[in-house]
Amino acid sequence: MLQVQNLRAWYGETLALDGIDLHVGEGEVVCLLGRNGAGKTTTLRAIMGLLKKREGRISIQGKPTEGLPPEAIAHLGVAYCPEERGIFASLSTEENLMLPPVLHPGGLTVEEIYQVFPNLQARRKSPGTRLSGGEQQMLAIARILRTGARLLLLDEATEGLAPVIVQKIGQTLEMIRARGYTVLMVEQNFRFAASVADRFYVIEEGRVASHFHRAELETRRDEIEALLGL
Ligand code: ATP
Numbered sequence: 001m002l003q004v005q006n007l008r009a010w011y012g013e014t015l016a017l018d019g020i021d022l023h024v025g026e027g028e029v030v031c032l033l034g035r036n037g038a039g040k041t042t043t044l045r046a047i048m049g050l051l052k053k054r055e056g057r058i059s060i061q062g063k064p065t066e067g068l069p070p071e072a073i074a075h076l077g078v079a080y081c082p083e084e085r086g087i088f089a090s091l092s093t094e095e096n097l098m099l100p101p102v103l104h105p106g107g108l109t110v111e112e113i114y115q116v117f118p119n120l121q122a123r124r125k126s127p128g129t130r131l132s133g134g135e136q137q138m139l140a141i142a143r144i145l146r147t148g149a150r151l152l153l154l155d156e157a158t159e160g161l162a163p164v165i166v167q168k169i170g171q172t173l174e175m176i177r178a179r180g181y182t183v184l185m186v187e188q189n190f191r192f193a194a195s196v197a198d199r200f201y202v203i204e205e206g207r208v209a210s211h212f213h214r215a216e217l218e219t220r221r222d223e224i225e226a227l228l229g230l
Contacts, residue, residue: 048074
């Protein structure tokens, strides 16, 4: 689904990614881990085409994205859910939901979204600001499921949420996996990541420092904890 080879990207003159190599297979849930400032968010943003200055090869379902703007990358079936969630305060839940255009057949209808997220239906008329952090995160995810994107880039979905809500986000990701979506996520909460992802990349100074499968979490525990500073 996604291939990234030797990805380098800059903010102005500052090099932020220094040769990232990774791949995500169709239907996989893959997580980027690493310390603050390592380059995880920048990797998602570069894949979405949000960093103009980038080099290397990124392909989505075999199609190279070199030189493409974010809207063209969205047309390849990719959606990005940023850490700050991007919920519009002055719009209702439903208006936020309806905002992004449906780009592909197969996106969830509003009715299907309300079946999956009944709390959003209960809050459909509430302005974005009235939603709790957890509800905002659900809305941010629901909104991209409507577009029909099949590759979801999720940045720190659990940031700032209470443990019980983190659990709900975990259930949402399970639902997303069961429906065959592909997910590349950034996560600081290692325990949460370990419970939802199939594979992991540790990013360090703009490069992949290590890569492991869920099955290796125990066998390589000391190495992984050292890398993440746990
Ligand atoms: P965090 O969890 O803190 O967000 P991260 O691994 O996601 O960490 P990035 O946000 O990708 O890290 O940042 C990678 C590097 O790029 C850091 O050195 C950061 O200071 C720098 N950087 C991030 N955003 C910008 C920006 N808008 N302008 C300039 N430099 C930036």
